Amino acid sequence: MPRLPMKLWIGGTIVVLLIALAAFAPLIAPYPFDGMSLLNRFKPPSAQFWFGTDEYGRDVLSRTLYGARLSLIIGFGATLISLVIGVPLGLIAGFKRGRIDEWLMRGTDVLMSFPPIMLGLLVLAATTPSLPKAVIAVGIVYVPVLVRITRSVTLDLVNEEFIQAAHARGERMSYILAAEILPNAWPPIVVEASLRITFAILLGAALSFVGMGAQPPSSDWGLMIAEARPFIDRAPWIALAPGFAMCITVIGINLLGDGLREALDPRLQLSRAG
Amino acid sequence: MSQSALLSVSNLTVAYETRKGRLKALDGVSFSVSTGETLALVGESGSGKSTIALATMGLLGPEAAISGSISFEGRDLAGLSAEDRRKVRGRDISVVFQDPFTSLNPSLPIGLQVAEPLIQHLGLSRNEAMKRAIAALTEVGLPHPERLLTAYPHQLSGGMQQRVLIATALVCDPTLVVLDEPTTALDVTVEARILDLLDEIRRSRQIGMLFITHNLGVVNRIADRVCVIYAGRIVEIGAKNDVLNAPSHPYTKGLLASLPRLSARDHQQRLAPIGGRFPDLTALPQGCAFAPRCPFAEAKCNEPQPLHPLGDGHAARCWKAEALRQTPWPVPEAPKTIAARAPAMQGELAVRDLSKIYALGGSGGAIRWTRRFGLPWLKIERPILRAVDGVSFAIPAGEVLGLVGESGSGKSTLARLAIRLIEPNGGDVVFNDKSVNKLRGKALKSFRQAVQIIFQNPDSSLNPRRTVGEAIARAVTLHTSVPGKDRHNHVENLMDRVGLPRSYYDRYPHQLSGGEKQRIGIARALATDPVLVVCDEPVSALDVSVQATVLNLLSDLRDQLSLSYLFISHDLSVVAHIADRIAVMYAGKIVEVGSTTAVLEPPYHPYTEALLAAIPLPDPALANRHRTVLKSDVANARADTGCPFHPRCSRKLGTICETVTPPVVEAAPGHNIVCHIPLKDLERVPSVLPPERVTS
Numbered sequence: 001m002p003r004l005p006m007k008l009w010i011g012g013t014i015v016v017l018l019i020a021l022a023a024f025a026p027l028i029a030p031y032p033f034d035g036m037s038l039l040n041r042f043k044p045p046s047a048q049f050w051f052g053t054d055e056y057g058r059d060v061l062s063r064t065l066y067g068a069r070l071s072l073i074i075g076f077g078a079t080l081i082s083l084v085i086g087v088p089l090g091l092i093a094g095f096k097r098g099r100i101d102e103w104l105m106r107g108t109d110v111l112m113s114f115p116p117i118m119l120g121l122l123v124l125a126a127t128t129p130s131l132p133k134a135v136i137a138v139g140i141v142y143v144p145v146l147v148r149i150t151r152s153v154t155l156d157l158v159n160e161e162f163i164q165a166a167h168a169r170g171e172r173m174s175y176i177l178a179a180e181i182l183p184n185a186w187p188p189i190v191v192e193a194s195l196r197i198t199f200a201i202l203l204g205a206a207l208s209f210v211g212m213g214a215q216p217p218s219s220d221w222g223l224m225i226a227e228a229r230p231f232i233d234r235a236p237w238i239a240l241a242p243g244f245a246m247c248i249t250v251i252g253i254n255l256l257g258d259g260l261r262e263a264l265d266p267r268l269q270l271s272r273a274g
Numbered sequence: 275m276s277q278s279a280l281l282s283v284s285n286l287t288v289a290y291e292t293r294k295g296r297l298k299a300l301d302g303v304s305f306s307v308s309t310g311e312t313l314a315l316v317g318e319s320g321s322g323k324s325t326i327a328l329a330t331m332g333l334l335g336p337e338a339a340i341s342g343s344i345s346f347e348g349r350d351l352a353g354l355s356a357e358d359r360r361k362v363r364g365r366d367i368s369v370v371f372q373d374p375f376t377s378l379n380p381s382l383p384i385g386l387q388v389a390e391p392l393i394q395h396l397g398l399s400r401n402e403a404m405k406r407a408i409a410a411l412t413e414v415g416l417p418h419p420e421r422l423l424t425a426y427p428h429q430l431s432g433g434m435q436q437r438v439l440i441a442t443a444l445v446c447d448p449t450l451v452v453l454d455e456p457t458t459a460l461d462v463t464v465e466a467r468i469l470d471l472l473d474e475i476r477r478s479r480q481i482g483m484l485f486i487t488h489n490l491g492v493v494n495r496i497a498d499r500v501c502v503i504y505a506g507r508i509v510e511i512g513a514k515n516d517v518l519n520a521p522s523h524p525y526t527k528g529l530l531a532s533l534p535r536l537s538a539r540d541h542q543q544r545l546a547p548i549g550g551r552f553p554d555l556t557a558l559p560q561g562c563a564f565a566p567r568c569p570f571a572e573a574k575c576n577e578p579q580p581l582h583p584l585g586d587g588h589a590a591r592c593w594k595a596e597a598l599r600q601t602p603w604p605v606p607e608a609p610k611t612i613a614a615r616a617p618a619m620q621g622e623l624a625v626r627d628l629s630k631i632y633a634l635g636g637s638g639g640a641i642r643w644t645r646r647f648g649l650p651w652l653k654i655e656r657p658i659l660r661a662v663d664g665v666s667f668a669i670p671a672g673e674v675l676g677l678v679g680e681s682g683s684g685k686s687t688l689a690r691l692a693i694r695l696i697e698p699n700g701g702d703v704v705f706n707d708k709s710v711n712k713l714r715g716k717a718l719k720s721f722r723q724a725v726q727i728i729f730q731n732p733d734s735s736l737n738p739r740r741t742v743g744e745a746i747a748r749a750v751t752l753h754t755s756v757p758g759k760d761r762h763n764h765v766e767n768l769m770d771r772v773g774l775p776r777s778y779y780d781r782y783p784h785q786l787s788g789g790e791k792q793r794i795g796i797a798r799a800l801a802t803d804p805v806l807v808v809c810d811e812p813v814s815a816l817d818v819s820v821q822a823t824v825l826n827l828l829s830d831l832r833d834q835l836s837l838s839y840l841f842i843s844h845d846l847s848v849v850a851h852i853a854d855r856i857a858v859m860y861a862g863k864i865v866e867v868g869s870t871t872a873v874l875e876p877p878y879h880p881y882t883e884a885l886l887a888a889i890p891l892p893d894p895a896l897a898n899r900h901r902t903v904l905k906s907d908v909a910n911a912r913a914d915t916g917c918p919f920h921p922r923c924s925r926k927l928g929t930i931c932e933t934v935t936p937p938v939v940e941a942a943p944g945h946n947i948v949c950h951i952p953l954k955d956l957e958r959v960p961s962v963l964p965p966e967r968v969t970s
Contacts, residue, residue, distance in 0.1 A: 161729035162737045162745075165798065167695050169749050170722030183739040 008259025014252025022068035029062035033219045042235045052237040054228065063219040064241045070220040071249070074135055074204030074213070075197040081139025082146050083193055089143075090150025091177045091185070095158055101151070108144035116141045116199075117206055124212040134213040138200045149192045153185040187261040194257025198250040205246075221246050279345075280482040281330065281367075281450055282306035286342035288325055288334065288506075295556045299325045301506045302342070307450065310480040314497035314514070316487060316529075318817040320552050322506040323486045327454045330484065331369050332359040347449065365395040368443035372455035374435035378427040384411075385423025388442050395446050410441040415471055433464035433907025437471070444475065450482045457492060461680035461844065461909035463922075466888035469495050470903065488818065490529060491890030494518055494897050499587075502526050505553050505563040508581065512588030515894045522590040522599060524568045530892060531603035532822035534851035537874070537963060544829075545851070546605040547822035551787060562592065569604050570594060606826070620706050621724060621805030621838060623692065624668040628701035630687050632659045661687040663862035663918075664701070671805065674832065674839040676853025676870070678846050678885070682910040684862040685842045689810045692840060693725050694718075723753040726799035730811035732791035736783040742769075742794050743779035749801035765801070771834075772797045772827060789820035796827065800835070808840045813848060825852060846885055850874060855944075858882045860919050861912035868945030874963060877956035879947045880925040887962040896964050917950065925951060 021028065030050075037057035045052045051060035093101040111119065123137035157163060158181070166176050205222015207213035213220065221242035228238035288300040300322045307313045317323040328334045330344060332351060344351045346367065351359065363369075368391075371377045378387060388410060389403035398406065404423060411419035414437040427435055436456060443451050453472070457465040473496060476483055485496055493500055493514065500517040502510040502525065510523040521527045531546035550567035559565065561576035568575070574593060581589040584596065592598070634657040644653045661684040669675045679685045690696045692703055694710050703710040705721055713721055729735035736745060746765045750756055756764045766776045772793040783791055792812060799807050809828065813821040829852055831837060843849045849856055850870055857867040858879060866879035873882060884904045891899075904922045911921045913932065920931040927950055936950045947956065 161731055161735035164690070164695055165727065165729065165735060165795075168693055168722060168725075168727045169752055169802065170719050171752070180737055184737065 005259045005262040007255045008263055011252050011255025011257070011259050014248060015256050018068060018249055018252060019072060021065055022072050025062075025065040025069060029059075029065045031059040031062045033063045033066040034058065035062075042231070044235070045237055051241040052235065054224075054235070054238045055231060060224075060238055060241045063224060064221070064245050067219040067221045067224055067242055068245065068249075070131065070218065071201045071204065071222070071246070073131070074138060074220075075201040075249070075253075077135040078138035078142065078200040078204070079193050079197045081136060082142040082196060083189075085139075086143045086146025087150050087182075087189060090147040091154050091181060093147065094151040094154025095173065095177060095181070104147065105151075108147050111141075111144045116203055117210075120203060120207050121210070121212055124207065129212045129215065131213070134204060134207055138203050138207070141203065142196050142200065145196065146189070146192065150185060150189055153188050154181055157181050157184055186264050190260045190264065191257045194253050194260075197253050201246065201249065279306040280309045280311075280347060281484065282345050283326070283330070284343050284345075286326070286329060286344065287340070288322075288329055289339045290337060291339075292556060294554075297556045298506050298558060299338075299555065300329070301558070303503075303506070303508055304342075305501050305508065305511060307482040307484055309449065309482055310476065311499065312476060312483040312485055312497045314485045314487060314493040314500045315503055316490060316493055316500060317503035318488055318529075318552070318819065320505075320555070321503045323488075323503050324454055325506075326503075327369065327452050327484065327486055330452055331363055331367060332356075333363075361395065364391045364448075365446045366448050367450045367452060368446065368448040369452040369454065370436070370439050370443050370456045373459050374432050374439055375427075375459070377439055378435055380427050383424050383426055384430075384438055388423075388438065388445055391442065391446050406445060407441070410445045411438070413444070413475070414438075414441045416441070431464075431908040432460055433468060433909070436460060436468055437907070440468075440471065440475070444479070447479075448481065450484065452484045452486070454486045455488070456485075458487070458489070462846075463680065463884055463888045463904045464907050464909055465492075465890075467903060467907060469890070472496060489890065490518065490533065490818075490892035494892050494894055495890045502529070505555060505558060507563060507591060509564065509592070510588075510590040511581070512584070513586060514897075516584075516586060516588040518892055518894050520599060522584055522588070522595040523564075523592045524570050524594075524598065524603070525564045526590075527598075527603040528567075529818060531605070532819045533892060534822075534825065534847045536847040536850055536886070536889060536891060544605055545822040545826050546603050547826060548819035549823075570598060570601070621671040622668060622706060623725065623806055623838075623840070624666075624704040625688075625692055626666050626702045626704065628662055628665045628688070628691055628703065629660065629699050630662040630684070630691055630696065631699045632661050633657075634659055660862045662691060662698075665859075665862070665864055666701075667857055667864065667867065669806065669838050669840055672836050672838050673855065674841055674853045676849035676856040677840060677842045677859060678844065678849045678856060679859035680844055680885075680909040682861075683859045685844075685859050686810055688859070689727070689808050689840065689842050693727055693808055694721070695727075719753075723802045724804055725806045725808070726802055726804040727808040727810060728792075728795050728799050728812045731815055732788045732795065733783075733815075735795045736791055738783055741780050741782055742774070742786070745783075745794060746797050746801050749798055753802040768797045768801055771800065771831070773823075787820075788816050789823060792816060792820075792824050793827065796824075796831070800831070804837070806838045806840070808842070810842050811844065812841075814843060814845065821848070828852060845889075847889060858885070861910050863918055863948070865919060865948045866946065868942070872942060872945040876959045876961055877941050877947060877953060878959060878962075879919075879949050879956075880923050880951070881919050883959060883962055884922075884924065891964070893964065899962070899964070917948075927951060 035058060040049070040053050040057035041055055043049050043053040049059050049061065051064065053059055089104055093104040119141045120137045123140060124133055127133065163176060163180055166180050202222070204213055205220060205225065208220045208223040209226035224242040225239050232239055283306065284304045286300055286303040287298065290297045290299060303326060305313060315323045315326060329340060334340065340352065346362070351362065385404055385407055388407040392398045392403035392406055393400065407423065408419045411422055416422055416434060416437050430438065457468050460468060469492065487493060497514045500512065500514050501508055502517065502523065504525050510517060510521070510526045517526060521530055528548040532548060534545060535543060548567055553563050553566065559576065560578055562579045565571040565575040579591045579593060581591050582593060582595050583589045642653050642655055644651050665688060667675060677685050677688065691698050694703065697711065705725065710721060743765055746768055747761055750761055750764055766779065769776055769778065774790060774793050774797065778786070812828065813824050816824060825848065832839060841849060841852055853870050855867065855869050856873040857864045858873065858881060859865070860881050866873060866882050874886070904924060906922050912918050913921050916932040916934055917936045920926050923931065930950050934950070936948050939947050939949065939953050941947050941953055949956065
């Protein structure tokens with residue numbers, strides 16, 4: 001059994017905890033996320049309201065817990081979508097070169113020339129906003145980045161002699177891509193994907209802010225921060241709790257990605273017994 | 275030789291703390307270099323020879339624990355402050371590193387890089403410094419030094435870059451120059467020119483040189499004294515002639531014995547490799563570090579070994595040195611345990627008029643008016659490189675064809691064309707009377723099964739995420755009918771064949787040494803049960819002793835399995851050792867082809883002659899043998915018309931060589947030379963190889 005890197009343990013624990021908190025939010029949260037109370041507006045953190053309350057007297061802790069659900073769904077869901085679309089395209093572009101590569105790269109250039117938020121809006125604006133659409137929109141926005149990174153790793157790998165040896169054996173393209181190239185391409189892709197999760201959460205929040213993502217009164221970290229903005233001087237805790245939660249998520253996921261990269265790379269492992 | 279020691283290193287020990295414990299890179303190293311003397315430090319990778327260079331220059335990082343003294347012109351360098359040390363560096367002691375391609379800053383002009391030490395150390399003005407830089411560039415034999423001042427490194431060839439680095443090292447008139455493998459990255463014909471230059475500079479300037487190399491032939495060419503290093507300890511030191519003529523430490527004997535002999539008669543003699551693995555530097559034994567690999571080892575070798583004097587400053591760290599003086603290194607017998615395969619009935623690969631053209635990068639080239647459909651038409655002409663240009667040869671079943679050429683000659687492209695990893699622009703590859711380039715589906719699969727390849731770089735030829743067993747098993751699954759349950763066993767048999775322990779089945783490539791990785795590459799190629807194996811520089815990345823093991827393995831396998839090889843190397847002595855016939859390639863064309871004996875003896879193509887003459891041989895009697903020196907530092911400088919070799923040829927006849935494509939002349943049946951020079955003139959050229967000698 002190889003020793004797992006410390007980063008993987010810490011990052012993994014944080015992410016698992018976050019997912020658990022999000023999943024069991026209805027059981028853990030002390031109040032409903034949309035329960036308003038005009039008497040309890042702008043209450044600072046106290047024993048009753050651990051993270052205080054917002055301008056409608058809603059409990060910030062409960063809203064943050066529920067918000068984790070939406071944020072994590074957008075983060076992981078969108079990244080999964082961009083991985084599923086981006087990695088195969090990148091592998092093919094880097095492996096085939098020539099015309100296919102040229103077309104794919106110009107396509108990604110077009111997508112990348114739009115600011116991510118614009119692209120997200122473009123996808124969402126056509127139809128009525130909803131959560132699945134937001135996930136897909138954010139996922140598509142990050143496809144070009146993953147295509148590019150997968151392609152560049154593949155380009156390096158196709159010239160390696162073990163790939164040539166596979167050609168000399170008469171292996172099919174699908175085998176070479178899946179069994180020879182992909183396992184070696186994972187480390188940078190995993191790191192990039194873990195960064196993308198955090199970007200996706202932020203982009204989801206931004207889309208919510210302009211009213212294209214999560215709809216009020218449902219709680220989303222981005223939406224919460226956006227709503228808290230006018231009161232930042234009077235009641236900073238409203239923005240602080242989701243901000244802090246986002247911060248922890250980002251750190252946790254990045255540690256996880258970094259740890260995965262180390263664990264996936266046989267050369268970085270301490271030599272095994274024997 | 276002056277007696278005053280310029281540099282004297284005594285009891286130098288360098289250690290690093292690692293996770294596995296204290297790693298001793300150097301252990302009690304003592305030597306001295308006098309004014310005007312060249313001391314060569316020889317060792318394989320990991321021996322610590324470069325650490326000595328860095329320690330002398332004071333360039334080791336803070337993590338290195340250094341003890342012992344390095345005294346230069348009477349001053350102890352170890353006691354100097356970092357600032358004083360810096361003042362010595364580049365002014366009194368300068369250094370030339372191995373790789374000219376990374377030693378020069380790509381974004382600064384040459385002139386600035388050569389003049390920089392003058393401005394820095396001697397406080398010269400820019401104009402003054404540039405004048406001295408021109409003088410230095412002239413001294414190292416570079417043409418048009420004034421024009422070079424504003425040139426950038428990428429505009430120069432490797433050999434010219436190395437000359438620039440030597441000029442930079444000499445510009446402040448240092449008394450000692452440290453050269454760390456200065457010619458290893460260069461082609462052999464260019465290496466010969468650089469070695470000549472270094473020798474001349476040492477003589478004219480009377481500077482001391484600390485020359486680090488792994489190549490005993492180069493040592494023979496340049497050194498006065500030799501110091502052989504193994505696992506951080508000096509195992510033998512002495513005058514060059516003493517060490518090379520009468521090697522006294524078993525390791526030195528082994529190193530010399532493992533070199534392929536370059537000789538027309540007994541070139542296929544079995545090599546004598548050094549068995550075993552390089553020791554773990556974190557757990558070195560108290561006694562002789564070489565004992566585990568030494569055929570003469572006894573119990574007493576486990577005691578600490580002092581340097582045992584043998585007279586005339588010759589000493590060896592071996593208590594048996596005196597007794598072993600006449601004993602040569604033993605040559606192992608070919609293993610007979612593994613059953614031979616019936617000779618392949620068929621498997622002739624022929625290559626006919628094969629060409630591969632690469633378009634060179636975007637810019638450059640020209641736009642020209644041509645006509646198309648009778649109308650004026652603009653045509654963009656991109657510069658092209660004819661990597662392989664009309665090459666034909668045939669490898670009958672069971673034969674080894676050696677293909678030799680310097681970097682850029684197109685030999686690797688040819689290898690990939692021959693097994694259809696890349697498609698040719700013209701010509702044909704024929705295997706068993708079928709055109710390979712037309713094969714599809716099943717027929718292509720059976721070609722892939724019959725023809726395999728072994729690569730140069732053991733690090734890149736194996737998938738780092740596959741275990742040894744998986745890598746070999748995949749080829750078995752794909753191309754043989756071995757049933758699933760026997761596959762594991764079959765792979766283990768293949769590992770036996772290439773001499774790998776079965777316990778390696780579940781190891782990953784990074785846990786193995788270079789030689790072991792190369793064996794896996796060989797086992798993987800054999801797994802499809804091929805009849806022809808293309809070996810693309812299979813031993814170039816390996817140390818000499820390991821190289822001998824792999825060469826022996828390849829020739830044993832050839833005998834056992836009746837394989838044929840297309841054996842590619844830049845090293846003519848390696849090719850000559852294993853090949854039945856040799857083809858010499860220059861700038862995409864084969865200039866000479868013939869049986870190994872015929873190629874090694876006159877008549878030669880002028881390029882073959884130059885290649886043979888340039889190879890440094892480790893025999894002191896031949897240190898200053900007659901050499902034909904080629905023009906230009908550009909290996910494979912090519913010409914578009916006439917003979918591709920005419921820009922470098924020392925026997926060029928005149929304009930005919932520049933304009934007319936040379937004819938193929940049959941010197942003997944099967945021995946062809948592509949040259950304008952009449953055969954009888956070529957026959958008069960004396961042999962560049964040593965006359966056959968009686969060896970002990």
